[in-house]
Amino acid sequence: MQTKTYGHFINGEWVVGTETFPNVNPSDTRDVIGHYAQGTEADVRAAVEAAAAAFPRWAASTPQERFDVLDRVGSEMLARAEELGTLLAREEGKTLKEAIGEVKRAGQIFKFFAGEALRMSGEHLRSVRPGVEIDLIREPVGVVGLITPWNFPIAIPAWKVAPALAYGNTVVLKPAEQAPASAWALAEILLRSGLPPGAFNLVLGDGTVGAALVAQPGVSAISFTGSREVGRQVAEACARRMIRVQVEMGGKNPLVVLDDAPLEAAVEAAVNGAYFSAGERCTASSRLIVTEGIYERFRAALLERIRRLRVGPALDPNTYIGPVIDEAQLRRILHYIELGQQEGAVLACGGQRLELGTPGFYLAPALFDETDNRMTINREEIFGPVAALIRVRDYEEALAVANDTDYGLSAGIFTRSLRYAHHFRRHVQAGTVMVNLPTAGLDYHIPFGGHKASGYGPKEQGRYAQEFYTVVKTCYVAPEIT
Ligand SMILES: NC(=O)C1=CN([C@@H]2O[C@H](COP(=O)(O)OP(=O)(O)OC[C@H]3O[C@@H](n4cnc5c(N)ncnc54)[C@H](OP(=O)(O)O)[C@@H]3O)[C@@H](O)[C@H]2O)C=CC1
Ligand SMILES: O=C(O)CCC(=O)C(=O)O
Numbered sequence: 408m409q410t411k412t413y414g415h416f417i418n419g420e421w422v423v424g425t426e427t428f429p430n431v432n433p434s435d436t437r438d439v440i441g442h443y444a445q446g447t448e449a450d451v452r453a454a455v456e457a458a459a460a461a462f463p464r465w466a467a468s469t470p471q472e473r474f475d476v477l478d479r480v481g482s483e484m485l486a487r488a489e490e491l492g493t494l495l496a497r498e499e500g501k502t503l504k505e506a507i508g509e510v511k512r513a514g515q516i517f518k519f520f521a522g523e524a525l526r527m528s529g530e531h532l533r534s535v536r537p538g539v540e541i542d543l544i545r546e547p548v549g550v551v552g553l554i555t556p557w558n559f560p561i562a563i564p565a566w567k568v569a570p571a572l573a574y575g576n577t578v579v580l581k582p583a584e585q586a587p588a589s590a591w592a593l594a595e596i597l598l599r600s601g602l603p604p605g606a607f608n609l610v611l612g613d614g615t616v617g618a619a620l621v622a623q624p625g626v627s628a629i630s631f632t633g634s635r636e637v638g639r640q641v642a643e644a645c646a647r648r649m650i651r652v653q654v655e656m657g658g659k660n661p662l663v664v665l666d667d668a669p670l671e672a673a674v675e676a677a678v679n680g681a682y683f684s685a686g687e688r689c690t691a692s693s694r695l696i697v698t699e700g701i702y703e704r705f706r707a708a709l710l711e712r713i714r715r716l717r718v719g720p721a722l723d724p725n726t727y728i729g730p731v732i733d734e735a736q737l738r739r740i741l742h743y744i745e746l747g748q749q750e751g752a753v754l755a756c757g758g759q760r761l762e763l764g765t766p767g768f769y770l771a772p773a774l775f776d777e778t779d780n781r782m783t784i785n786r787e788e789i790f791g792p793v794a795a796l797i798r799v800r801d802y803e804e805a806l807a808v809a810n811d812t813d814y815g816l817s818a819g820i821f822t823r824s825l826r827y828a829h830h831f832r833r834h835v836q837a838g839t840v841m842v843n844l845p846t847a848g849l850d851y852h853i854p855f856g857g858h859k860a861s862g863y864g865p866k867e868q869g870r871y872a873q874e875f876y877t878v879v880k881t882c883y884v885a886p887e888i889t
Contacts, residue, residue, distance in 0.1 A: 412442045413587070415450055415611055416594040418457035419604025424450065428613075430588055433500040433730040434720035435765035440498050443587045446612035451579070451619040454608035458550040458577035459625045461605030466547045466575040473524035473573055476600045480569075481517030483596050484510055484561075491561065491592055496721040498588045499560055500729040500768070501684045503722050513565035513593075515851045516868075520569035523870065527574065540884045545877035547575035548651060549627030552620040554641070555590070556633045557583035557732055558687045558790075564590050566851075567630050568597075568607065570872035579608045579626070581617050583633075585732050621645060628652065630867070630875065632689075635788070635860055642863050653864035653875045655689070655856055657788040658816030660846045661809035662692035663831065665802055666700035668821035672843065674708045676821065680845035681794035682716060682772045685731050689861075690817040690839070690847035694785055696797045696805045706755070706776060706796060713756055713772050720765055730768040731791055737768045740791035744773055747784040752795065753777050780808045788814070802827050810836045815859035817846040838862060 414423035426445040432438035444450075484491065492507030499506070530543040553567040564580055571578045582590035594609040610616050614637070621629055621644045628651035631641045638654035645652035662680055664673045680692030697705050719726035731737050737760065744758040758773035775795040778785055784795055799805045802822075809818055818837035822828055828842045838857045839849070849855050849868075856866035865874035 410439045410441050412444070413591050413611070414444045415446060415454070416598065416607070416609040417450065417454045418608065419598070422450065428584060430498055430586070431733075432497050433732055434497070434722065434767045436767060437765075438497070440494070440588050443584075443591070443611045446581075446610040446616040446619075448619045450610050451616060451623055454579045454610050455550055455552075455620070455623045455625045457605035458579050458608055461603055462547075462549060462577045464603055465572070465577050465606045468575065470524045470527065472601075473575070474521045476602050477517045477521035477524060477569055477573060479600045480596050481514045481521060483599075484514030484517065488514065491589070493722065494592060495561055495589050496729070498586045499557060500721050500732060501687075502726050502729050503724065505684055506721070509559060509562045512851050513561045516562070516565045517569045519852045520573040520872075523570070523873070524573040527873065534883065538885055538887060540886060542882045542884070544880050544882060545574070545873060546880055548876060548878055549576060550625055551576045551578055551628045551630060551876065552623070552626045553578060553580045554617045554620065554629065554631040554633065555580070555582050557585040558684070558689070560586035560589035561593060563632050564593055566868050567632075568593070570876050571630075572602070572606065574873055574876040576876055577606045579610060579620060581610055581612070581620050584611070584613045587611050617641075626650065628875070631655070638863070651875065653867065655862050655867060656860065657790070657814060658689050658691070658857065658861050659694060659786065659788055659812045659814040660690055660692050660817045660837070661694045661696050661812075661819070662846055663805045663809055663818075663820040664695065664697045664701060664705055665805065665820070665822040665824065665827060666698045667823045668701060669823070670701065670704060670708055673705065673821040674712050676819065676843075676845040677709055677794065678712050678716065680819065680847045682713070682728055682792045683847070685728050685770070686772075686792040686794075687731065687790055688847045690849070691790075692819065692846040693789060693794055694780070694797055694809075695794055696799055696808050698799055698801055698805060702796075702798050710756055710774065713774060716772055718761055718769050718771060719763060720767065728772055728792055731770055733768060736791065737770060740770060740789055740793060743784055743787070743789045743791075743793065747775050747778070747782065747795070750782045750784070751779075752782055752784060755796075758793070780811055786812070802830075806831065806834060810834075813860040814857070816857040816861035817841065819844060819846040838866070
């Protein structure tokens, strides 16, 4: 059967170029979801020009107009959550339940930012000089380039596109080539939302499209989510051009389990944080730091729980863990499994490729035991269903190990002690802290961003998103001329 070809969305029109790439279902590689256009520098230029031309009109739009557009998008996403979730699960490999949840979250994000368009305000201050008034007003930045990864192919585009538009910017989105269908579906919804042509543009393709967007004159800001390596290049390129930049990158997130932790809840949080979404979450709990009084019981209960995690196709309702995204990612994870053992870690379970009923990228969830925080598997982001147990003496050592990393995205602790929970909140070096909760799983209306090598620039999401998507203008006014 012939699969459909999907194009870029530029200046309110669909554009298909000469080259395309296939979007393959990681649960069953025989299933090609569609062929997607491979963008060129000329496509990026056309998209940026369209966004620049649309900017004055959209920047001058009323809060009501912005509310209506964003609210419509949110409503349609929520109404079509099951259908869009099925598409997302098919292209990305997370389970249907997780995928539907992600689409709903994206819809709620649009609705939240619809409200923000109405709530947006400036500030009035009194001057130290008599007869002078001061207003701080927020204005849109201009054309913003948005570059997103494959692991949350609709939520991450949503949490960049919605605030960009809510605050009056125009947009060029470049989604990941491994999962372009969800972003294409978002463009198709935006097309019917009442947004003027050119205010939102989509250019599909590989990293060369992202690089062209970063280099394009006319782009005033770049918001990027992805790996540390690419994030650093993007930040450096933007700094050279002196344009605004926000890069959100990976994590090596610690989950600390203290002797007094409720065992069952801690195990459940570890399983959720480390293995759900096949561990392909920047907030995944890849380091399980456990004090010695509970270590043996925690390990036994965790192993027992992992054995009950069913790996299978994303759309099978009995699946807990779907495939990883592609062959390259699978090989990368297998390389770390090998390396961990070479460096002396004990592979307590999993870690082998699984051949199931359909040809896909399936991996048995892996747990390393008795690891040391200096091992490569505890230093580098693996981005797969792999976690490592690290045994520590007490809380103080747990905190020191948790902080002994280049990253600083999310950190969690399980304890009944208010004292330790409070101390951890204060002293752990991470952008998000979870007490008695998994390290992954964010609210849609709350700011999110990493510290240290996990993030650079203002936070994303929630009300704080305006720090990136607006510029502050300071106005001094002497109303009465003497
Ligand atoms: N902190 C956070 O909020 C989150 C962070 N992440 C992180 O994302 C990573 C996984 O995503 P992944 O897609 O593999 O990350 P990548 O860094 O490989 O890619 C991210 C995006 O950048 C594009 N890109 C690639 N090269 C360039 C370049 N030179 N210039 C500009 N853009 C480029 C990619 O295109 P292409 O389509 O070719 O891949 C993709 O769209 C993990 O490290 C994960 O931790 C994920 C989710 C949330
Ligand atoms: O933990 C979450 O809810 C999502 C955060 C995210 O973007 C990620 O983990 O990649």
